[in-house]
Amino acid sequence: MRPPTPPVALPGPRTLAADLSSVPPGTSVTLRGWVHRRRELAAVTFLVLRDRSGLAQVVVRAGDGQDVPPEETVVEVTGVATANAQAPGGIEVTAPTVAPLTDPARTPPVELWRPALDVALPTLLDHAAVAWRHPAQRARWEVAAASLRGFREVLDAQGFTEVHSPKIVASATESGANVFAVDYFGGPAFLAQSPQFYKQQLVGVFERVYEVGPVFRAEPHDTVRHLAEYVSLDVELGFVHDHRDVLRVLRDVLAGMVAGVHELAAGAVATQGFEVPVVPDEIPVIHFAEALALVGAPADEPDLAPEHERALGRWALAEHGSDFLAVEGFPMAKRPFYTHPQPDDARWSNSFDLLFRGLELVTGGQRLHRHADYVSAITARGEDPAAYATYLEAFEHGMPPHGGFAIGLERWTARLTGAANVREVTLFPRDLHRLVP
Amino acid sequence: MRPPTPPVALPGPRTLAADLSSVPPGTSVTLRGWVHRRRELAAVTFLVLRDRSGLAQVVVRAGDGQDVPPEETVVEVTGVATANAQAPGGIEVTAPTVAPLTDPARTPPVELWRPALDVALPTLLDHAAVAWRHPAQRARWEVAAASLRGFREVLDAQGFTEVHSPKIVASATESGANVFAVDYFGGPAFLAQSPQFYKQQLVGVFERVYEVGPVFRAEPHDTVRHLAEYVSLDVELGFVHDHRDVLRVLRDVLAGMVAGVHELAAGAVATQGFEVPVVPDEIPVIHFAEALALVGAPADEPDLAPEHERALGRWALAEHGSDFLAVEGFPMAKRPFYTHPQPDDARWSNSFDLLFRGLELVTGGQRLHRHADYVSAITARGEDPAAYATYLEAFEHGMPPHGGFAIGLERWTARLTGAANVREVTLFPRDLHRLVP
Numbered sequence: 001m002r003p004p005t006p007p008v009a010l011p012g013p014r015t016l017a018a019d020l021s022s023v024p025p026g027t028s029v030t031l032r033g034w035v036h037r038r039r040e041l042a043a044v045t046f047l048v049l050r051d052r053s054g055l056a057q058v059v060v061r062a063g064d065g066q067d068v069p070p071e072e073t074v075v076e077v078t079g080v081a082t083a084n085a086q087a088p089g090g091i092e093v094t095a096p097t098v099a100p101l102t103d104p105a106r107t108p109p110v111e112l113w114r115p116a117l118d119v120a121l122p123t124l125l126d127h128a129a130v131a132w133r134h135p136a137q138r139a140r141w142e143v144a145a146a147s148l149r150g151f152r153e154v155l156d157a158q159g160f161t162e163v164h165s166p167k168i169v170a171s172a173t174e175s176g177a178n179v180f181a182v183d184y185f186g187g188p189a190f191l192a193q194s195p196q197f198y199k200q201q202l203v204g205v206f207e208r209v210y211e212v213g214p215v216f217r218a219e220p221h222d223t224v225r226h227l228a229e230y231v232s233l234d235v236e237l238g239f240v241h242d243h244r245d246v247l248r249v250l251r252d253v254l255a256g257m258v259a260g261v262h263e264l265a266a267g268a269v270a271t272q273g274f275e276v277p278v279v280p281d282e283i284p285v286i287h288f289a290e291a292l293a294l295v296g297a298p299a300d301e302p303d304l305a306p307e308h309e310r311a312l313g314r315w316a317l318a319e320h321g322s323d324f325l326a327v328e329g330f331p332m333a334k335r336p337f338y339t340h341p342q343p344d345d346a347r348w349s350n351s352f353d354l355l356f357r358g359l360e361l362v363t364g365g366q367r368l369h370r371h372a373d374y375v376s377a378i379t380a381r382g383e384d385p386a387a388y389a390t391y392l393e394a395f396e397h398g399m400p401p402h403g404g405f406a407i408g409l410e411r412w413t414a415r416l417t418g419a420a421n422v423r424e425v426t427l428f429p430r431d432l433h434r435l436v437p
Numbered sequence: 438m439r440p441p442t443p444p445v446a447l448p449g450p451r452t453l454a455a456d457l458s459s460v461p462p463g464t465s466v467t468l469r470g471w472v473h474r475r476r477e478l479a480a481v482t483f484l485v486l487r488d489r490s491g492l493a494q495v496v497v498r499a500g501d502g503q504d505v506p507p508e509e510t511v512v513e514v515t516g517v518a519t520a521n522a523q524a525p526g527g528i529e530v531t532a533p534t535v536a537p538l539t540d541p542a543r544t545p546p547v548e549l550w551r552p553a554l555d556v557a558l559p560t561l562l563d564h565a566a567v568a569w570r571h572p573a574q575r576a577r578w579e580v581a582a583a584s585l586r587g588f589r590e591v592l593d594a595q596g597f598t599e600v601h602s603p604k605i606v607a608s609a610t611e612s613g614a615n616v617f618a619v620d621y622f623g624g625p626a627f628l629a630q631s632p633q634f635y636k637q638q639l640v641g642v643f644e645r646v647y648e649v650g651p652v653f654r655a656e657p658h659d660t661v662r663h664l665a666e667y668v669s670l671d672v673e674l675g676f677v678h679d680h681r682d683v684l685r686v687l688r689d690v691l692a693g694m695v696a697g698v699h700e701l702a703a704g705a706v707a708t709q710g711f712e713v714p715v716v717p718d719e720i721p722v723i724h725f726a727e728a729l730a731l732v733g734a735p736a737d738e739p740d741l742a743p744e745h746e747r748a749l750g751r752w753a754l755a756e757h758g759s760d761f762l763a764v765e766g767f768p769m770a771k772r773p774f775y776t777h778p779q780p781d782d783a784r785w786s787n788s789f790d791l792l793f794r795g796l797e798l799v800t801g802g803q804r805l806h807r808h809a810d811y812v813s814a815i816t817a818r819g820e821d822p823a824a825y826a827t828y829l830e831a832f833e834h835g836m837p838p839h840g841g842f843a844i845g846l847e848r849w850t851a852r853l854t855g856a857a858n859v860r861e862v863t864l865f866p867r868d869l870h871r872l873v874p
Contacts, residue, residue, distance in 0.1 A: 103809065105833065206578075214601070
């Protein structure tokens with residue numbers, strides 16, 4: 001191969017753009033980042049430099065003898081911190097030396113320097129690695145990352161243990177449909193649709209567990225809220241009385257995610273105007289049967305349609321001032337076999353969906369915990385308990401009453417940032433039609 | 438289905454086993470957990486209760502009129518905290534009421550109450566969900582979970598952003614071999630062998646990124662250190678001078694993982710006698726060419742054999758008092774195309790392996806960052822750059838000098854806990870012969 005470029009010397013300390021405002025005027029500073037915007041006027045060129053912390057303004061005068069390379073070129077700028085009330089943070093850099101750290105960049109496929117990233121969704125997704133550089137786009141992921149930290153902090157503080165369960169599994173037993181098949185050393189295997197079975201088994205070990213990881217659904221629907229692969233925030237805990245205890249933990253988790261956003265993505269929230277929800281001390285709960293009546297649906301509807309969810313979201317906001325609403329008691333017939341029935345009426349279940357601004361964000365509930373109940377439930381669905389042997393072993397050897405939930409990261413982020421489509425908040429989305437980039 | 442068991446009332450506060458020692462004697466307490474051991478003597482039965490925090494001793498006298506259910510049954514015990522110097526923590530529970538929370542448990546396939554879990558590996562793995570309940574086994578995962586928290590804490594503090602990249606990918610381009618094929622809506626796809634390409638592209642967005650997630654290798658070797666699916670701790674950062682900057686971040690990360698173990702898994706370390714390493718302020722570095730000479734290998738060997746790694750581990754301990762040794766400068770011919778060559782001699786690379794007690798734990802290094810260098814490197818290997826189009830787009834539009842590394846969680850945990858086989862520290866391992874449980 002051709003000899004590579006000699007390595008670039010990156011000596012000395014670096015000032016991040018966000019820290020420039022606290023540098024005393026007159027100080028020499030070194031910035032490193034991307035040429036976000038090059039604006040050439042008659043006697044002066046404005047170079048807006050972008051780094052991981054934000055933007056900084058560099059003023060290049062003709063007398064400085066410096067070329068400003070094209071936008072997105074990576075540069076090192078050394079100059080003098082100079083007060084200017086018009087500059088971001090009140091400080092700009094003057095009398096600079098502008099040293100490119102790489103070749104001049106090609107013009108990006110999307111105009112990253114414009115305040116709004118106004119491109120069609122396919123363009124955004126086709127050029128994801130570059131489009132995510134746009135501050136408005138990047139802000140969305142900052143919310144996602146901050147939420148993840150908040151999620152873990154709450155659970156760590158409540159005695160939960162992080163676990164990692166396998167994504168290649170032997171059978172498609174949880175739902176049967178919508179699974180991806182894998183060639184596993186010449187034999188059949190599948191991609192896990194959820195860590196459900198594993199997190200339950202691990203309640204037998206750690207009592208309280210969580211996992212953040214990918215789940216896979218061969219989702220044949222091309223909608224704004226479905227992905228073939230997404231990040232699931234899974235929680236499961238033992239020694240609950242019923243699903244209401246699970247819901248209480250979910251409330252704390254959501255409050256922690258919101259706190260994480262306020263603490264770690266405050267800049268993103270402020271610049272983009274994201275409407276961060278307030279999590280009430282108690283999330284309002286409505287029974288499925290009442291919810292149907294409220295939205296005027298027939299009493300024998302087995303599920304909530306998207307328009308029902310939206311109506312319930314409006315109701316929760318009007319009635320309880322809450323962006324969140326838990327609908328409990330979903331019909332057993334529509335829930336997985338491991339769902340715990342409602343004790344006083346086995347048509348209904350001790351499970352819930354959590355709506356966030358009228359969109360299903362979380363599914364959770366109490367699970368069966370007696371081995372005999374599993375055998376009955378599986379048999380009643382016309383399946384053979386032997387197919388679930390390794391899962392059921394945990395229940396033969398003592399499992400406490402337990403339950404849990406799963407939050408879809410992309411739905412959470414989309415709803416919080418006002419994105420119309422979960423694809424806009426997914427770094428590299430996968431769906432029926434998209435496998436690249 | 439048959440009517441389920443009425444839900445168990447779990448009223449009132451619960452005392453964890455580990456907190457019993459701080460309860461004033463004479464206080465009424467409620468414990469919940471598993472019957473870890475039932476030892477029946479003539480006039481008294483000792484019930485050792487296990488919960489997520491540890492073990493507690495319950496003394497059941499004949500006059501208490503209580504049946505103690507078999508081991509692993511989940512129970513609620515209410516009784517009186519009573520001083521006894523022989524009990525764990527100096528407090529036991531007497532005059533108990535023992536209420537089973539589920540049916541009597543079947544005898545477990547492994548004897549969980551014995552101090553050591555002395556079973557053959559296949560038994561351990563076949564009955565993983567139950568075997569992980571053994572305190573000695575559980576302690577291993579506590580080390581893993583504590584390490585994960587330490588890993589993230591260090592990176593969060595250093596301005597890194599957590600990312601999640603797709604695990605279903607369009608091509609097997611990174612190495613070609615050892616990939617799992619997926620049926621993706623009727624078309625071909627593969628499971629990602631690493632987040633390498635994505636984490637590099639995201640350096641263009643966030644400068645510093647990390648990801649904890651599964652990676653997949655259709656590993657045809659049946660060894661004690663290979664898995665078909667494992668948890669990779671991936672880090673990538675921009676604006677480095679060379680791989681030595683990457684190694685410095687790796688040092689901090691390892692120090693954080695060790696701190697996490699001391700802080701969060703102290704009980705596991707103490708009871709199991711795990712030898713937690715000390716991370717030196719600077720990890721000793723040896724060049725690949727010197728390393729070959731040191732172990733007496735021919736100068737044209739392209740890689741280090743396991744016995745070489747072990748010899749180098751012994752040397753690092755003897756010479757530098759270090760459990761860690763970085764071997765830098767691996768031959769370019771054996772490294773992936775994105776590897777940055779050593780500037781003064783392009784036979785070698787700016788990459789390294791980190792050995793932990795004589796076992797390769799981490800691979801890392803500096804990557805190419807110029808688009809032209811990528812085109813050359815890919816072409817030189819007889820491949821078509823067009824096959825890497827979406828990856829290379831990030832480099833056309835400005836990428837800083839950067840590098841990163843990946844730590845295998847299972848190797849780290851195995852080495853730290855003294856496990857001979859990575860399968861012993863993996864919750865539900867996957868390999869050539871194992872797809873269940």
